[in-house]
Amino acid sequence: MTLEQNAESILREQLVVLLKGGFAPNVILLQEFDYKKAGVMLDGLHFSAWVLLGHIKARQHTLLNFMKDPENNPDVWPDAHWPENHTPETKEEWESAISDYESELQEMIDMIAKPETPLFQKQANGLTLSWAALTTLHHTGYHIGQLKTVGRQLGVW
Template sequence: MQNIDKELLLRQQLVELLEGGFAPNVILLREFDHKKAGIILDGLHFSAWILLGHIHARQQVLYNFMRNPDGYPEVWPEGHWPENYEPKSRQEWETAIESYEKDLNKVIDLVKDPKKPLFKICKNGKTISWAALTLLHHTGYHIGQLKTIGRQLGVW
């Protein structure tokens, strides 16, 4: 039986999933028509634009914790939901996606860093691996909503 470095394997798997696995989030967002990103479907309280802002804000909170666990003990504050429901322009939509991607790459770089202890329990009882998994779960949940909205609006 092979001697497998389980921490390295976990880091590789987290990176693969953060990059999007079989459905990269950044590609999905770039495919979304900015003209439809502000539409709120009946029965919902959010548009694709609001979801992107919410996903990115939570990603930033979790990244800040991962970067400096003892400096950011509050990893699940009240969720940020943007008040404006639509991008002002195609450029604003694209800039928001670029910012999300840039910050996602920071998370990925941190997860790859063998100096960052994935399993060290921090003051708040959480770990960096917990934060990475929480980010995956949270983003996946809302990307599913965004994908559903896009299908309803004829984006795909």
């Protein structure tokens, strides 16, 4: 294995770990969040945990579509999707949203882990699949931090 191949392999492994949430796995945090509190909007905030989850899912979905088919999905940063409803209707709706997030996250992770996925090949829009993975990591991490803070204020943890 060349030095370049080794570095790429290490990067793939690290991206997989970090996309899952590192030492605080995102899916576990979401599953621990009491859905009855997922619609609470704290004073001064324009979002609830439910809105954050919807926003995270929408951006991840856009970036995953780019990774799967960059030629037909070049717009990787459309207007931000912020769900209008602030509360999940049922526990099942909350759990389904988490499951959908987890499924698409796993799909992205599986792509990243495959050595044949061209992480560094520039696409027509000038971006790479590694950029999309890193952007997902950054964006999700930012909003998971907000969700964790909201949860602490609401006594979830």
